[in-house]
Amino acid sequence: MTNESPLTKEMILDAAEQVLRRYGPDKTSVIDIAKFLQVSHGTLYRHFSSKAALREAVTERWLDISIAEPLQEIADRAEGSAAEQLRLWVETLIKKKRMHASDDPEMFVMYADVTVRIGDMIAMHINRLIKQIASIIERGMQAGEFKPDSADAIARAVFMATESFHHPAHAQEWSSEMIDEDFETVWRLILSGLK
Template structure:
């Protein structure tokens, strides 16, 4: 059982779930495995997450939120030039996705399965990212850096146009020689279009 110095929290459960998923994969990982890793009963886990699906959805959201939070810092730096922020934001997104795929390929594969299961969480993640892009492009349009009539539509277009550099289905290409130069060429083209 969890000691009083280590109160069972949703965050502890999610961290343990991530480790269990890394060890067993999404097909074999169970709530009992998570509870065992925490030294608690599976009922204790269910008090925080009512179903296995809810636990898997929460751990997927946590994984996606790590990227969103890093990007939010760049998006919120409104004192910076919008073009530089846009470039930095896109580069940070690409780098975050490459690190997730390259640093822990087993966990990345696990999360690829989980994101397929949790389309709503993925949709919210994409909406959050495009909202961040919209904010950057809106500020750029307001300052005259960008000339776009509809910043939200432009943000969606930029997100879609750079999909090859952040959509997990392209992960195998992210380590290919020359992919960095290809990314820069796409971003340069998009920035010229926004101007």
């Protein structure tokens, strides 16, 4: 069976995401995705060389749409207190990660797995996020709200110092009763370090 309409990457990723969610990453085969799209698996392999490449592309798109893009909107707001903006940015990242860990477990497991294996793709995602933090910090430094320093280095440090609250390896800790209080204290330390 072949479908006559031209097959775009976007269509394949939509289908792959649906099938991966339904059967889970381990049980999904490229043939399942081809069947879902009513194309031959040869057609699919012309776009993605392996199931691993498809999983990576689905996860990458999910990270862009569900994490990096909404955070970019916050980073782009160039008014008001930079400290409040930075706090909102970090809190939004943390909330999104917690929400996906509990409400979207299929994608979260795929993402947590990719975080360990696909270093390059995750490094790009993290660099994108750190650039967003750097732009907020840069603005805070220019406004005299934060001490002058290397905005890039400080942005990496803010990201790393809050990893317990947003890195998927720590997802089990997010249900702790103390997690919000802990974040509050870490945030207080970071903020008084910035000022």
